[in-house]
Amino acid sequence: MSMWTRGTFLALLCVLPLLEGCTRHSKKEHYYLVAVNVQLPYWTTAAEGFQKAATEYGVTAVVRGPKNFDPQAELQELRSVVALKPTGILISVTNPDLLGPEIDAAISAGIPVITMDSDAPASKRLYFIGTNNIQAGRLGGQRAAAMLNGKGNVVFFTMPGQPNLDERLKGYKDVFSDYPGIKIVEVFDMKGDSGLAMDKAQQYIALKGKDRIDAFICLQSSSGRDVGEALRRAKAEGDSGRLLVAMDTDLPTLQLIKDGVIDSTISQKPYTMALIGLKALDEIHHYPTDNPMKGDYELDPFAPFPAFVDTGVSLVDKGNVEGILTRRQSGPQ
Structure with missing residues (x-):
């Protein structure tokens, strides 16, 4: 091995660990x-x-x-x-x-x-x-209260005990507390099964008179499309005027907003x-x-970590659904 080659080799041995x-x-x-x-x-x-x-x-x-x-x-x-x-x-x-x-x-x-x-x-x-799930619930609650003109019978689809869903429910209740004309008839435990939510929605739709359900609110993502399907079928048979506020932006939910079956959904990321x-x-x-x-970071003013990183929440309705639908269909870039 020449002097130059040996020198180059030794230099590489020194540099490679640094490069790694x-x-x-x-x-x-x-x-x-x-x-x-x-x-x-x-x-x-x-x-x-x-x-x-x-x-x-x-x-x-x-x-x-x-x-x-x-x-x-x-x-x-x-x-x-x-x-x-x-x-x-x-x-x-x-x-x-x-x-x-x-x-x-x-x-x-x-x-x-x-x-x-x-x-x-x-x-x-x-x-x-x-x-911020309480804020998500408040956003949905404000929409529902406005669309109901401050009165009506409301049911929720959720899984009690799951922290994010409980916080959303609290947000809705915070808003509804200012509207004595809005009555929460039931908070239905769908047990993570959107099929159960759809079956229960059909039972709610059958209620008439003073027991009529005016608004359906889904706090969990998959229930929106199936409750929406129940309302779509009822609407095709002449039943109208029901409000549905969903959660998240899966494609079936967005399409049902575009079709006028779901009023709106709360979008997260x-x-x-x-x-x-x-x-x-x-x-x-x-x-x-x-x-x-x-560390106990919650109260530490010099904590190395935040307590909460808020990724944002927004309302999607017929006025802005087209752009969201297009973006969802194209996928991440």
């Missing part, structure tokens, strides 16, 4: 998104955001969770993920009492956990990324939540703060 250090990411870094109903459009959209961030960073993204609404199955998935010792976990919490201890166990094991979509504020999770979530976990992994898992 410049690329901080690795496919060996595994980030997990844990949720339920993972095949719903809401969660497939979130998965796209999660994978987009992983592709940008050159890391591995995995989505785990049951295909139906099953908090116990989500707990088992979370336990399985924690056992893998991943780089970080992003989780939507169906039941904070059930999942909180396992989140705490992950944090104690040194695994960063951030909640998205639905929070477990009493747990040791680092922070929450998602919608699952893609953005998951995109930001993975990037936040990556930042924590590569640039850890002092004792990053052991």
